[in-house]
Amino acid sequence: MEIDDGQQIMRAYETVRTMVSPGGCAWHEVQTHESLVPFLVEESAEFVDAVERELPASEVQSELGDVLYQVLFHAAIAERDGEGYNLQSVAESLNTKLIARHPHVFGDRGYMTVEELHAEWERLKEDAAGEVRGSRGPLEGIPAGMPALARAAKVVERLKRANLLDPSEGTDANSAPATEAQLGDAILALVTQANAAGVDPDRALRRAVDRMAAGLTETE
The missing domain is CATH 1.10.287.1080 (MazG-like)
Known part of the structure; x- marks a missing residue:
């Protein structure tokens, strides 16, 4: 069987x-x-x-x-x-959450674009937590223990989505890496420089992300 x-x-x-x-x-x-x-x-x-x-x-x-x-x-x-x-209760809770977070699939909301879904998910999270609509900060729920680079990418994406950050600001179009390979080489070069200077690059990035997040969200 x-x-x-x-x-x-x-x-x-x-x-x-x-x-x-x-x-x-x-x-x-x-x-x-x-x-x-x-x-x-x-x-x-x-x-x-x-x-x-x-x-x-x-x-x-x-x-x-x-x-x-x-x-x-x-x-x-x-x-x-x-x-x-x-395991059973974990699976049950997950299934309930997935259905509740996707009313456009399992409810009557109809098709939604990715942009609409980003805003909808934040509202659904607020409803699930019994919070007032619009009360969740843009960085709510991002684990502090994430690897620094992954957390930096998440913070930047959330702030961009909340119109609190323009990723193009502060970059030099003539020197900014244009491809994934170039970006990887640039990051590796910075890590190498950090090693030579006795600086922990992960710690440095964590602190930079904290400064950026604090500086851009405290003015909301």
């Missing part, structure tokens, strides 16, 4: 639950959400790497499975330790 997708996921979940349970696997048994964070970051990075390197589908599938394993691991720990949720 063929096993459907849901049953396959539950079989994998049962395997992980067995490993984290007392008498299962000694290593799995002592892991916590905190101790697993580096593994989640690493597995996510390996999946991204597989996608960007355009590896064969079988390898991408394997890396995605490792990411799923981390999700199952965290859910099994939460269930074992009585934290009030498990």
Whole structure:
């Protein structure tokens, strides 16, 4: 008899639950959400790497499975330790949120453009949190712990979307990198210079992003 997708996921979940349970696997048994964070970051990075390197589908599938394993691991720990949720409740909450956040798909809002969706999602988030419409700041929900470059890109995109930043300001059209490769080389050159000067480039960028975000949002 063929096993459907849901049953396959539950079989994998049962395997992980067995490993984290007392008498299962000694290593799995002592892991916590905190101790697993580096593994989640690493597995996510390996999946991204597989996608960007355009590896064969079988390898991408394997890396995605490792990411799923981390999700199952965290859910099994939460269930074992009585934290009030498990894989089923995680999936149920996710499904409810997806439907609520996409009334243009599951409701009667009709087709919406990407630009309209950006504004709509912010309003839906406010409604879900019981907040007053328009009360959410443009940088609301961006994790402070994101990698500095990824966080910088997110902050810039959010501020641009809120009409608080013109990305073209402060750039020199004659020297600004025009391609992805040129930008990568320019960033690498800056990292090399930072190393020579004894400066942590990640820390420097985090602080620069904080200054930009504070300076542009405090005038709202």
